[in-house]
Amino acid sequence: xxxxxxxxxxxxxxxxxxxxxxxxxxxxxxxxxxxxxxxxxxxxxxxxxxxxxxxxxxxxxxxxxxxxxxxxxxxxxxxxxxxxxxxxxxxxxxxxxxxxxxxxxxxxxxxxxxxxx
Amino acid sequence: xxxxxxxxxxxxxxxxxxxxxxxxxxxxxxxxxxxxxxxxxxxxxxxxxxxxxxxxxxxxxxxxxxxxxxxxxxxxxxxxxxxxxxxxxxxxxxxxxxxxxxxxxxxxxx
Numbered sequence: 001x002x003x004x005x006x007x008x009x010x011x012x013x014x015x016x017x018x019x020x021x022x023x024x025x026x027x028x029x030x031x032x033x034x035x036x037x038x039x040x041x042x043x044x045x046x047x048x049x050x051x052x053x054x055x056x057x058x059x060x061x062x063x064x065x066x067x068x069x070x071x072x073x074x075x076x077x078x079x080x081x082x083x084x085x086x087x088x089x090x091x092x093x094x095x096x097x098x099x100x101x102x103x104x105x106x107x108x109x110x111x112x113x114x115x116x117x
Numbered sequence: 118x119x120x121x122x123x124x125x126x127x128x129x130x131x132x133x134x135x136x137x138x139x140x141x142x143x144x145x146x147x148x149x150x151x152x153x154x155x156x157x158x159x160x161x162x163x164x165x166x167x168x169x170x171x172x173x174x175x176x177x178x179x180x181x182x183x184x185x186x187x188x189x190x191x192x193x194x195x196x197x198x199x200x201x202x203x204x205x206x207x208x209x210x211x212x213x214x215x216x217x218x219x220x221x222x223x224x225x226x227x
Contacts, residue, residue, distance in 0.1 A: 001163075034215065043204070043219050044161070093160050095215075102208045103149050106215060108160035 002028050004096050006109035013084055014117055020080045021112045023094030029074035030096035035067075038091045038111075050077040050094075084116045121205050121218035128224050135192045137221045139205035142186050148207040150181060152190045155202045155220070164203075165190065192223075200225045 003026040013019050023033055031052050036044040048069050049057040056069035066088075068080040077096075081088055093111045097104050122140045129135045141150065149168050153161035165172060167179040167188070178191040192199060202220040209216050 004160075006160075043217050046214055046217075049214065091158065095160075101213070102147055102210050105151065105163050105166055106206075106208070107163065108153070111158065111160045113158060 002026075002096075002098050002105070002107045004094065004107045004109040006092075006094060006112050008112060009110060010113040010115075012115045012117065015085050016083055018080055018082045019084055019114060020078055021092055021094075021114075023077045023079070023096070023109050025075045025096045025098075025107075028096075028098040030077075030098065031074060032101060033071060033077040033094055033096045034106075035069060035077070035079050036093045036095070038093060044093060047079075081114065084114070086116045089114055089116045121207070121216055123203075123205060123218045123221045125219060126222040126224070128226060129195055130226050131196055132194050135195050135199075135223060135225075136189050137192075137203055137205075137223070138187055138189045139218060140187045141205070141207060141216070144185055144207055145210050147210060150179070150185075150188045150205060150207050152177070152179065152188075153204045153206070154199075155204065161204060195223075195225045197225050197227060199223065 005024045007022045033050040035047045038044050047062045050069045050071040052071045058064045071077040095106050095108045097106045151166040152164045155161040165177045165179045169181050172179045180189045202222050204220045206215050206217045
């Protein structure tokens with residue numbers, strides 16, 4: 001089946017630094033990828049929709065200058081948390097779909113645990 | 118407003134069949150329904166997907182009535198390793214995003 005990877009799987013950083021998380025579709029191309037964050041015992045919350053070759057679409061309340069998304073190719077999207085603070089600590093998950101978003105399966109990455117000290 | 122609704126939690130014993138129902142009243146005609154399983158600190162894992170009636174694979178069955186306003190995930194003979202959170206979702210062609218519910222926390226007891 002289709003595989004989505006994320007790197008790193010976990011990261012610890014100091015407050016004020018920036019962290020980049022990569023999301024790759026390993027065996028398929030994805031025009032659209034999605035970024036979620038998840039707090040303990042809560043559902044996934046969509047942060048933004050990442051579109052290859054164009055600007056990401058952010059959900060209401062998500063600061064686009066803080067969470068920079070770049071979808072440079074059909075197999076790679078990156079999320080950069082700029083000037084991270086402890087409240088940004090969370091589990092970040094990306095997803096991608098090989099084909100039609102409404103009919104094809106969405107595949108999730110394994111997630112990245114971000115801890116900001 | 119597009120959303121899905123599931124029971125927050127369920128308990129079951131090993132070997133029993135577990136049925137988790139999800140309501141999605143505003144699903145559009147062309148939207149497929151998908152169920153995922155998530156373990157702590159992992160990304161959701163695909164279980165099954167369907168459009169209508171019944172779909173079965175090696176791990177689960179999915180029942181979708183004719184009006185498609187709900188769906189039921191059926192896990193036959195659960196084991197301790199099935200303890201996880203289960204999400205139903207669909208891609209809303211109207212809002213161009215996946216609609217998640219709160220998930221159902223299934224706990225399987227010995």
